[in-house]
Amino acid sequence: MRRERIVADVSRLPNVVYGSRNLVSWGTTGFMIIEGFSLALCAVTYVYLRKNTIEWPPHGTQLPQLLMPTIALAVMVLSLPLAWWTKRRSERMELGATRIGLVLSSIVAVVVFGLRLGEFASLHTLWNSSAYGSIAWTILGFHATLILIDMYDTIGITLIMFLHPESKWFPEVADNAIYWMFTVLSWVPLYFLVYFGPRWI
């Protein structure tokens, strides 16, 4: 067996790192890419089905209502600065501020999820009425699961930071905030597709 020649000692390296230096953020980024690509495929299917039919939405289907969805989108977009603020605070490892940010983020997440559940009614069609109804409900439902998972993750990390605070969880808070920003930003194009698609394309 070979002898080993020690050339360096790594025990002094940091243990808590952020962003692309942190292993866990690579995992979150990976799943963001996967979910983003799946949403993109749903959007492509929407356009494909639109190109496939003459009347879109099908004859007799009412155009989707705009009020509720716009409110939901507004709340989501307004929650972006909050997420950014929480991320900055967690990168500075300010426990108190991070906790406040997390509690607010959890509340916002629950509100957004509630608004989303209300949004299904504003589609004015059922999932089994036609291909238009099916793809509209699927895009809304798929993104709703993303919001649900993210809400659950935010509440979980909030509880951990209150009951079991450790420095290694700060990067997780930052990742969670980034994941929320991804969920919101991925909804903006889909919002226009689902609610203005029937009007424009």
Add this chain to the structure above:
Amino acid sequence: MRPGIATRALTVMLAVATLATAGCKREERRFREVPPAADATTNVVMSTLQPGPSVVSVATEHPYDKDAFAIAQGQRLYVQMNCAGCHGLAGGGSIGPPLMDAKWIYGSDPANIFSTIVEGRPNGMPSWKGKLSNDQVWQLVAYIRDMSAQHRKDVRTSRTDDMAAIPDDQNRNRQTPRPSTNAPSSTKP
């Protein structure tokens, strides 16, 4: 990979397989076997009053009520034999009475429906004796009961590749059959 674990994993898989044998009736594809016909000639007993000694009418156990393939064949036959022409595309009813509701004029048991199809009924229901083979009639019976959701959820037919006029069978809620006003109560021994 300790061989011990491999054998343990295999026994688990086999146990799961044997446990799940309940599912196989749903997927039965019986082509050749002609099921015992509820003898089309004997009249299905509609009421307890009849002359002579009490005759026990054998209510045939419906062969296809847990067989998804037969119900789907019934769905195909329903359209091809133009039952939809009188009873509506999914049993909604037009000239003929609706089949998806809870009211049954000639009894909702499989044997009753079988004899209704084979012998025909007054006011326009034609007799299919000799026109359809017995297992085709049993498939139609299965589909007719499926319209009012009498079967288990995992056996029922789903939508067809046609216009979705009314909610398809999967999403209907179960109708508890009750005799319609002018039909004799179907007594079963």
Add this chain to the structure above:
Amino acid sequence: MILQAPRYTQQSMVDPAGPKAAMVDHFWHFLIITASIVTAVVFITLLIALFKRRRPVEPQEPAVHRSLTRWVSASAAMTLVIIVVFLVLDFRLGRAIATVPAQTPLRVNVIGHQWWWEFQYPDTVPSNWISTANELHIPVGRPVLLNMSSPDVIHSFWVPNLSGKKDLIPGHATETWIEADSAGVYRGQCAEFCGLQHAKMALLVIADPPAKFNQWLTASRAPADEPGDSTAKAGKQVFLTAGCSVCHAIAGTNAGATVGPNLTHFGSRLSIAAASLPNNRGNLGGWVLDPQRIKPGAMMPPNGLEPDQLNAIIAYLEGLK
């Protein structure tokens, strides 16, 4: 018993009987020759590399490395050249095959059902429409334009001796053209998996000289002629009462259902059961009594006919020339 398939030219794309198949056949010869040469060169180089004498040269030497780089880049470039040649030939062939020749084609509607083919010969005069099954009569030397559609699942129309295949997809009307250069009977089969009896969903293309084809066309337009002898008459009665008329149609009688194939000129067909049995009394009897034994899963139910009814029906059907 082993079921004899009806007589026809051996199915093969390398034995073309039509212009389209001939063009592809030439292209196939180019392909097989180039592929064999390239494969041979690669194998010979590999075998030499394995079994040649070893010179004690150090493989990492820059000279060796440079010569290997040259060889590998040369072979990569050679592959690219071959592929470009292949693409050019392929695009030219593709365009040639896709364009329907100038001569006005005969139009036929092809409808793929679950496990049999329906061919309709449309005509401006509605009463001249012909619907036949599993056997496509076409005139030799004249292109035939097929408008294809499917009411149930995806099928694929393919007669190797005449042309490439085209899918019949529900919701899409597809068009392809075929042409036969020489008279004969060519067999084809559904090429897209379509369910239980996909294996026996075959068809025959009967290419006749134009005169014979027109004679067949006018004969097919006539309704079924009345049965001659008494058994055939009894057979007609059985046909109308025993449930055959619930699915099948015979022009000239009041059996008009379009669920199953049209049997108006059944007697003059070469094959039965989607070209999987030659059309003779024995096969017809076996098929009518119990189709599930021959094609398990087919839509036709077993018919409990008495022997005399069966003979009558066979006499009637065989008489429908």
Add this chain to the structure above:
Amino acid sequence: MSATLRAEPILEPALDVELDRVWRGRSGFIGWLCSTDHKSIAKRYIATALVFFLLAGLEAATMRAQLSRPENGVLGPDTYNQFFTMHGTTMMFLFAVPVMIGVGLYLTPLLVGTRNVAFPRANAMGYWVYLIGGILIYSGFFVNSGPDAGWFAYVPLSGPEFSPGKRVDIWAQMITFTEIAALIAAVVIITTAFKMRAPGMSLNRIPVMVWSSVVMSFMIIFAMPAVATASLFLAMDRLISTHFFNPAEGGDALLWQHLFWFFGHPEVYIMFLPGTGIISALLPSFTRRKVFGYPALVLSIIATGFIAFALWVHHMFATPLPQLGQSFFTAASALVAIPNGVQIFCWIATIWTGRPIFRTPLLFTIGSIIIFVIGGMTGVMIASIPFDLQVHDTYFIVAHFHYVILGGVVFPLFAGIYYWFPKVTGRMLSETAGKWNFWLMFIGVHTTFFPMHQLGMEGMPRRVYTYLEGTGWGDLNAVASLGALIIFSSVVVFLGNVVWSLRHGAIAGSNPWDSEGLEWATTSPPPSYNFANVPVVGGRAPLWESGDELPVMTGLARDRQQVLVTTALDAEPDSRHDHPGHTIWPFIVAVTIGIFFITLIFTPWGMPIGTVLGFAAYARYIWPKKNHDPSIVELPRSVPQSEVPR
């Protein structure tokens, strides 16, 4: 596993005992369920995938028995449809991708010089989800509910009207399971390869095997979502009557083909690339020289990864898509032969200037090159639309893809098994049985699949449960069935070889083939922590270049599972990361995912039940353990800015 079977003494016994206590985890069945060691999970992936390979092999043998004579009575149409669908589905979803994932998961940490993969718990959960998917579809198959619409399940036939019952639903859910497992493994392999390499292993020193696993993972990340959305649409069409594929209500049957084949073709390259990685990894040991053209090989793998996503419409040449659009895909399909050609030329150049040693791995490599070249030739031919219209969906295509998959996936896999079996188990596989295994399989492959080219051109379509006497296909099918028996016997020889060698094989030292890879720096089988100290890499063949003294870095914690995280480009040490260690919760979360998706097939109540169960299990999975790490003490209320590490 006969774990303590190490030919050489350990360098530092004290360090070994300390680390082993932390990294090994409990023994016994519960310990086996809790293990998050990448080696044990990878071994499970490979062992389960090989079990499915045998099952699919039995299905293939039965199909060949049915097709050996016209109008044969072995299988009726319904059972045959289930058999060929299960054969295709098992080989593609349950064998090929998982076995290459298993090889990737086992080798990547060892090749890049780290102690474990990036997300060990998620990795363990991935395996269990895959296993549940496999058990689901095979329990369905054993109770006559195996899918019967083909492994690609074209829509109207697999739709709600023409596939009654739960057969296709079980198939669609199985796809969700295998896709989750593959996606998790893909993220794990990418993160391990980019963030946990040994110091000094810059991008141009990453072994080709790791490059192929990384490119495979990127392809999984962009291909699997397509089949996920497709099977989601199909399941919703069948269960809650949505209209994605219903032409009467605005849907389209071609939408399924686009979505499925957008995944389908990258899938076959997902299987093929690790095959090329295996060959490039083992060639140096059997030609005694570094593989020629490292940059060319890596660029070819990356190029194949990209082009694979531009090919899918060549599965749909017979559909009514516009002719011009299809010709683009002809060009792309033909051009994909260039990177594969370059790889083969580089291998032949390596053999040309090396000194080949004819051991079984080299035999399988040569066999794979020969078979793959023939498959590649027919591949370029069917890229042409007119020719493909003649042979699409016929036995010519069956011959083509069996040649390409046997040449590109199965033969390299067997070469890899014979090459790394000593490292995994500590014992050598017997050479004589190896040679029998190779020659039987080589002859069997040609006898079975070469006649199928002719059958395809004579009009025999795919997926036919029987054929008529007069078609003239009888004798070629008989030859193919005979060939199938030869392949079957070669797999039996392989099984015997493995079972015998596990007990009585020659003891393999840490480097039986004297090869250059870093994985051979560990003992065989490697200790649970792989490397006591983090190795430092100087070039592309670490063991050959570092002479007899391996430079290492010390300093990783000894009382918990700690790994070194390095920068992505030049792999300079960057930070230390603590893994949570062995835990049962990945298994339980996987079971809840299984409950969620399986109950969804039968009742919509699966949604709430599954979600609640899943979230509860996931909470327990994430919640920090009581014995949290001593080195990270509870944080004071506010930490002064200066001390905060960047």
